[in-house]
Amino acid sequence: MKAIILAAGVGSRLNPLTNNKPKCLVNVAGSPILSYQLKAFIKAGIKNINILVGYKGEQVVSFVKEFKKDFSEVNINVIKNEVFDKTNNMYSLFLAKDKLKGEEFCLINGDVAIDTEIVTEIVNNPKKDLIAVEKGSYNEESMKVVVNANNEIIDISKQIQKSDAWGNSIDLYKFSKESSQILFDEAERIIVQNKNLNEWTEVAIQRLLQNKKLITHPFDIMNKKWVEIDNYDDLALADKIFSEFDRSLKSKKIVFIDLDGTVYLGGQSIPGADKFVEYLNNNDIQYYFFSNNSSKSKQGYAEKLKKYNIQTTSDKIILSTDGLIRYLLKNNLKNTYVMGTSAMKNYLSQNDIIVNSQSPELVIIGYDTELTYDKLKQACIHINNGIEFVATHSDVVCPTSEGNIPDIGSFINMIKTTTSKEPKKVFGKPNKEMLEFILLNDKVSPSDVVLIGDRMYTDGALSTNINCDFICVLSGxxxxxxxxNIATAPTLIAKNLLDIIK
Ligand SMILES: [Mg+2]
Structure with a gap:
């Protein structure tokens, strides 16, 4: 048994994702679609696989070179369709005539993320000709099949009416030696004699079915793991289905939830965030909210969340200020000069820190939304006098509905320019001090923790530093x-909090 993957097309509905790569190399749950297909064929015992490439085909060549290092026993040929932009997939298939005609083979389009189980069952099925069909489904854009009383497929096309359709083909076919012979003969007639280079492979299959030359059967793949990826919605579904992560979250002891961009955005609650927290409450899953923003008090956050129908208490809120306080207490530093909001100063005072010392041991820079020139001047004078400074976090900007506004990183840059000094320490994400103390307090191991956030370089990087699972929500x-393009893929990608548990 041989295999062919038709992966020459542009995949324009996945722009901008496919601006720089072919669709078959788009990642689903961290791995390219093509790697799912190759592994499925190999697992099913197929050792001769052809890949028809066109758009950005050189990337597939490079991918296959790397892939082969782990599967040296498998023969993978890459064949180029140089006129992929003027032809359709029947022409691509025809380019593999010398390798496949008269041989039994499986054919799949390069945009189907597929589980190994389906391919193995089709390859091992005693019926020599099969078409993978999702029974009962009807999709306007898909190829539909009609099945007769003998369980034979008698028609395939996109135009089949709903009342006649048995289900959608997912573009995975098995051909016997005899069928392979007549399929390539039919393709040759269409391409060489009729000079029609722009047809689907299914047009040849349809003619053979209608002329009763090809007898093939449906293989029902309902409730099995596969997604044909044409657009971003398909990709979102595939990212969820193919992730190994237990989305019930019941296997986790602590869930850390970022606030801005994850629970709310620009003064608006993200739909379903309250339902997600309700789910955690109903299932006794412990959770904390966390934010780098050191301008507000914890009580202020708890009240803000109440407005969004999320009932919580201030002890469930972790701010970048928490890591700072632990640091101050541990190093017995009490006399500080704080460039921060009154809410932040109050919180530090509650922890016995003097926030406006005349002779500070440390200068602290917070996200000071009440900043005055006088405060900035005083901080720089202390630093010029040799006092070290720390910052609660280092985000350069804070995103708002009116565009970016200056955050601490911008303040730090101004202080650096003025004093030529660097901060001694920065707390907040992505530094692990932000959340690590909770794990130590609660004696929880990183594998029992999941972190949810909307920023790869702060939330994602923090999860890497803690070494726990990361769910990237696309709501922020x-x-x-x-x-x-990120080296460490998230454990799961979800549209928003509610989508995780859906
Ligand atoms: Mg965020």
């Missing part, structure tokens, strides 16, 4: 195509 800053 990060766009799906940005996740694609």
């Amino acid at each position: 800053e990060t766009k799906r195509e940005e996740v694609e």
